Amino acid sequence: xxxxxxxxxxxxxxxxxxxxxxxxxxxxxxxxxxxxxxxxxxxxxxxxxxxxxxxxxxxxxxxxxxxxxxxxxxxxxxxxxxxxxxxxxxxxxxxxxxxxxxxxxxxxxxxxxxxxxxx
Amino acid sequence: xxxxxxxxxxxxxxxxxxxxxxxxxxxxxxxxxxxxxxxxxxxxxxxxxxxxxxxxxxxxxxxxxxxxxxxxxxxxxxxxxxxxxxxxxxxxx
Numbered sequence: 001x002x003x004x005x006x007x008x009x010x011x012x013x014x015x016x017x018x019x020x021x022x023x024x025x026x027x028x029x030x031x032x033x034x035x036x037x038x039x040x041x042x043x044x045x046x047x048x049x050x051x052x053x054x055x056x057x058x059x060x061x062x063x064x065x066x067x068x069x070x071x072x073x074x075x076x077x078x079x080x081x082x083x084x085x086x087x088x089x090x091x092x093x094x095x096x097x098x099x100x101x102x103x104x105x106x107x108x109x110x111x112x113x114x115x116x117x118x119x
Numbered sequence: 120x121x122x123x124x125x126x127x128x129x130x131x132x133x134x135x136x137x138x139x140x141x142x143x144x145x146x147x148x149x150x151x152x153x154x155x156x157x158x159x160x161x162x163x164x165x166x167x168x169x170x171x172x173x174x175x176x177x178x179x180x181x182x183x184x185x186x187x188x189x190x191x192x193x194x195x196x197x198x199x200x201x202x203x204x205x206x207x208x209x210x211x212x
Contacts, residue, residue, distance in 0.1 A: 046162030
């Protein structure tokens with residue numbers, strides 16, 4: 001934290017706000033995952049942390065290292081791009097698997113497979 | 120001034136992320152079904168990765184960044200493997 005001592009206070013305040021907002025988003029996603037009722041409601045909550053929370057924390061990290069190093073440090077963008085691409089894919093795969101499991105068990109709340117319309 | 124501000128903010132963010140990881144762990148242990156556990160694990164590794172990023176900001180080193188990339192890659196792979204397993208009962212078809 002030695003290089004952080006001579007950081008201008010407004011930039012430090014921006015970094016702090018981004019960091020706290022991102023961590024708060026992650027916490028809200030976790031609370032939602034614990035408190036929501038059914039699985040199909042619960043699956044939405046953690047994406048709050050892995051999209052907006054991730055973006056805010058990575059923004060604060062980019063700002064922090066760019067200011068302390070005195071040059072533009074953008075390697076966090078690698079994680080941001082990768083997570084933005086993979087979060088919807090993994091969530092969709094999980095929900096499809098859950099759908100298949102519920103159908104296999106004959107859960108009445110899950111709609112049956114839609115018949116393919118012939119052209 | 121700004122160093123103390125940053126230290127306080129990073130500590131608070133780390134506490135919030137650890138609390139989030141505790142809640143994910145609760146959901147992972149409690150279930151009730153396997154897909155809940157997989158969703159909780161998926162969110163758990165993202166939170167752990169964010170915690171590593173805040174740790175890197177606290178120590179001022181970019182060493183933790185490589186660990187974050189590896190966690191992101193392996194976490195995605197494991198989530199895909201888990202959901203394939205839940206779907207069919209086997210990972211490689």
